[in-house]
Amino acid sequence: MKLPRFLKRIKSRHIFSIVAAAGLANASAEPLKIAYSDWPGWVAWEIAINKGWFEEEGVDVEFLWFDYVASMDAYVAGQVDAVCMTNGDALVTGATGKPSVGIIINDFSNGNDMIVAAPGHSKIEDLKGKKVGVEEGFVCHLLLLHGLEKAGLSSEDVTLVNTPTDETAQVLESGAVDAIGAWQPNSGQALKAVDGSTAVFTSADAPGIIYDLLYVDAESLSKYPEEWAKVVKVWYRVVDYLKDEANMDEALEILSGRVEVEPEEYEPFFEGTYILTLEEALERWEEGDGLDSVYGSSKIVDGFNVKYEVYESPLEIEKYLDPSYTKALVE
Amino acid sequence: MKTLELPDYKEQSKEVAARFAALRERPVEMAVCGLSKIFGSGEKEVQALRDINFDVYRREFMCVLGASGCGKSTLIRILAGLEYPTEGEVFVEGNPVEGPGPDRGMVFQSYTLFPWLTVKRNVMFGLQMTGSDVTSASAEARQWIELVGLSKFEDSYPHQLSGGMKQRVAIARALANRPKILLMDEPFGALDAQTRCQMQSYLLQIWRNVNITVLFFTHALDEAVYLADRCLVLKPSPGEVGEMIEVPVPRERSTDQFLSPEFLATKQRLEELIHPKSEQGDEKLPMLRLTQVGDDVE
C-alpha cells in the first residue's frame, strides 16, 4: 500500500499504541500485533506494558486498543496477529471469518456478563414472551441461551432485538426492550441507568460458560513460536502480580487508567472476572465435557451455535486450542 | 402642426463628399462576404443573419445599427471570431478570420474587466498574452491608461471604479494590444446619459489620436450619427443589410451638431429604417381610465 509521504508521517506519529521495543534478537522485523479491548482480564495486559515486562522478556509487541467487535474485525482483516476474545466468539469468528488458536486462558467471566432485566422481572423465567436486546452471535447471546435452557425455556420464548453492546444501557432505559445482555461496564451502566433493574442471570450462575483467551493467527504462531512463548510467560508474571492483594490499588490504578475512569469505579468490574493462576489454568486446559474445561465449554458453545444457526456445522474444537504454551511453563 | 423642412440625407457638402471619396480610396481593412448564420436545426431552425456583405475601410469609424433582435450581437460575435458563420467569410486585411485573435480588439457592454486584476494588470493582460515581458507590458500599459485618463487609478480594482471608468479601462485594454480593428458591442449601453455623452467624445478623441478602425454596434440613433463615418443599418428577422448610409455631418464632430439639418435628416432616415411607420401604429397601448379626472385639469 503506497501512501503519500505526509500521510506516512502522520501514521508513524501515532501515540495511542504502545510499542514495546525489542530487546536484542527478534526473529520478526515487525512487532507482534495484539488487539485488545475493554474487558478486565484483557486490560490486565496493561500492567505488563506499563512495567516494561515485554522488553525485559525480549519480545517486541504492539497492543492495539479497539472496541471488542472492531478488534475481531481487525483480526479477520489481517491487521493484527492476535486478538483477545471469548472461546465462543473465537468459534464464530473462525466459522465466518478467520480461524485462530487460543494459547492463553486469561480468565473466566464470574458475573460480569449479565442479563439485566427491567423492574418487574426477578428471574429469567419472567422474560418469557418478552423482548431482549443482545448483540446477536456474540457472547451475551450465548449467555442468554444458556440461561433460558437452564430455566427450561428456549430461544423461541423470547424476542431478540439485535443491539450493539455499548448501547444496551440506553436501549433498556428507553423501554424498547424488557431486558438486555451485556458485559461490564455496559451491564453495570444498565443496572444504574434503570432504577430497580436486576441481573436475572449472570456468568457467575454458569462459571466457565465464557472463557477469555488470547487467540493467535496460526501462521504467526508457526512462524514465531518462541516469541509467543515469551508472551505467555509475561502473562503469568501479570497473574502473579494481580494475585497479591497488596498490589490491588496499583493494579486498579493502571487498569482504570487505560479506560480513563476512577479506580473505585473499576473495582467492581474486576471482581466479576476470575483471573486464573497457572495451576488453575492448567486444570482448565484438561480435556473434559463440563464447563470447568475450556474444551468442554467450547464444545457446549459449538453445540449452541449450530443449534441456533449462528453457523452451519460443528467445528473441530481442538484446532482452536493449544495448551502447549501454558504447559511448557511448568516443565 | 409645423414641421422642420429637412434636406435629403444623401446631400453632402463638398467637403464631406471629398472625405468620402478619400475614404473609398483607402484599403479595405475588413471585408464581410456573404455571411449567413442559422441557429438550431429542423423545425427549431432560426435564421439570424442572411447574406451580409460590406467592407470597412482603414481608419473608418463605422456604426452598425439595428433594433434589438436583428442579429447585431450574432454579427459582432462572428466578426470577433467567437461564433462561426454558417456560410460566408470575414477577412481582415485579406486574411480569413478563423477564431478570436488580438488583431480584433473587443469592448463589451458588460465591461468584462478581470475583477481580480488591478487596472494596470487588466491593461497588461493582452500584452502578456501576446508575448510581452512584464516590464515592457507595464510601461506600455501605463501609456494607455494615461490616454484614457486613469493614471491615478492604475492600482485600483475594477469594483472600485464607476461604470464609465470601467469602460475606459476596457478600451485601454483592447487598444493596448494594437489591434487593427476595434469591435465595440453597445459599449455605452449601461451608462447614464451624461456619462455616455462624455464617453462618446472621449472615444472620438481616442480614434483621432490612435491608428485604429472602429466598428461600433449600437441601437441608439444619436450615438450612431454622432460617431460614424458610415452607418450600416440591419433589418430584422433575418438580419440583412438594410442600407449603408454615409453620414453627411462634417468632422470634427461636436454636440452642437445635434440640431444641424444634416444630423436630423440622417437621424430621420435611420428612424424610418429601424422603426417603419406601419409598425408604430400597431404598438399603441390600450388606455384605460381607472380614476375620475376632472375636465378642468385636462
Added chain:
Amino acid sequence: MARKRRNGQPWFSIRRELSPSRQTVLTAISFLLPLAIWCVVSYVPFIWHPDIKLQVGAGGATVYTAGDYVGKDFFPTVVEQVREENREVMAERAVGESPPGSTRENKKILRRIAGVAVQNKALGDDEREDDAKIYEIWKGLATGELVFKRPRLNEENMAIVKANWETLASYSPTYDAAKFPSEPLLKLLPQGRPANPVYLPAPGEVLQAGIREWTREPAEGKSTMGEKLLQSLQTVFGGFLLAAIFAIPLGILAGTYDFFGKLVEPFVDFFRYMPAPAFSTLLVAVLGAHNAPKLALVFLGTFPHLLLMITKTSRLLDPALLEASQTLGAHQRNMLFRVVVPGIWPNVYNDLRIALGWAWTWLVIAELIGVKTGLTEVIDTQGDRRNFDQVFPVIILIGIIGFFTDQILSWLRRFLFPWNAEAEGGQGLIERGLRGFGRWIEPAMEAHRKKPRTKLDHENVRAS
C-alpha cells in the same frame, strides 16, 4: 419641527439591518440565552431535578460510586439496602460471632468517605486511596476535631462514623497496616443532593470536569487531552486537505472542460449517496487500523460533495470573461490558469470553508473506526460510562474550534481577495469585533491624519 428620532430605527423592521451596536448585543444574547436556560435548569432546585446525585456511594447488588445518579423515588430503596447490610453486621456482632471479612473490604468501606472529604477540602483529589490520611479523617470526625460543612454528613452517618471509629480505635489509634481490622465495619449510607439526569450536567460541573481533564497528567502511555485534540485536528485537516488536493484541480477541470465533466460527474454524483461510514470496515482492512482509514473516511465523506461544488462553482464564471480573454489573445492554457482559476478562487475558498465544516462532522465517525483515537475516544468512552460532565467539554470544544476556524477563514477573505471584498458583507463575529475595535481607535487615528481627503475624479470612486 420634526420630532427627533432618538433610537434611529425600530428593533423590528422587515429586512432592515440593525445598527452595529445592536447587532453586537443580539449576537451576545444569542450565546448567552442558551447558557442562561442551561443555568436556570441546572441551578434552580425546584425546576426538574428528578434524580439524586450521590456524594457518598453505596455497595450492594449494584455498586454505586460517588457521582452516580439515582432516581429520587428509588433512592430510599438504595439506602435501605445498605441499612439492611449494616443490621446484619450488627446482629452478628451482637451474638458475638466473628464474621468473615477482609482488611481490603474494610479499607474500601473507609474510602467511601473520600468523596465528601475532598469536597470539604479535608483530602486532596489524588489522596482518595491514601488509607493513612483517610484513617485520620475518620478519627477526626468521630472525635469532633473535624466537621464537614459542605456537604455535611447526616446524623445516621455520623453515628456510623462513631461506631466504626470505636472498632478501629480498639485496634490502633493511628493507621497501622499491620493492625488494621478484618472484622466487618459498618457501611456509610448513601447520601446525595437533587440533580438533573446524568445527561445534563450543570455548567459548573462541566467547567470543573473540563479543567480537571485538561490539566491532569495522563496515565502512562496515554495521551493528554492536548495530544488527543492534536490527533483530531490531524484527522480533520488531513482528510480535508486530501479532499481539497484532489477536488480542486479535478473540479476545475470538470467545470471547465465538458470532457472531464461528463467523465467524472455522473459517477461522483452516484457515489456521494453511498454513506461513507459503510466503507469503514473495508477501509480498516485495506489501510490498517491507525490513522489512514480515518483520513480516508473524512476524505470519502468530503471529497465527492466538494468536487461537485467546485465543478458548479467553475461553471458560474462569467463566460464573457473567457471571451474577453480570447479577444486579447489568450489560448487554452492561459484561459485556464489566468482566467478560470483566479476568477473562481474566492468561490472555491467558500466551498472549502463549507467542506471543512463537513470534515468536522465526519470526525466523530472516523475516529471510532479501527483504533479509537482523539477527542472522540473521550466522547465515546466517557459517554459509555455515563460521565457526561466529561463529554460536554469536548463537544463544546469541537464546536468552538469549528466556529472560530470558520470565522477566521471568513475574516481572512478580505486579505486574500481584496478585489472581492464587496461580495462578502463581513457579517462574521470576528470581523464585527475588529470593526468595533476600529471604531474605538478611530478618534485617535483621526487626530494623526490631519490631511484632508483628496477629491477624486468627477466620476467618484464608488464607496467600497
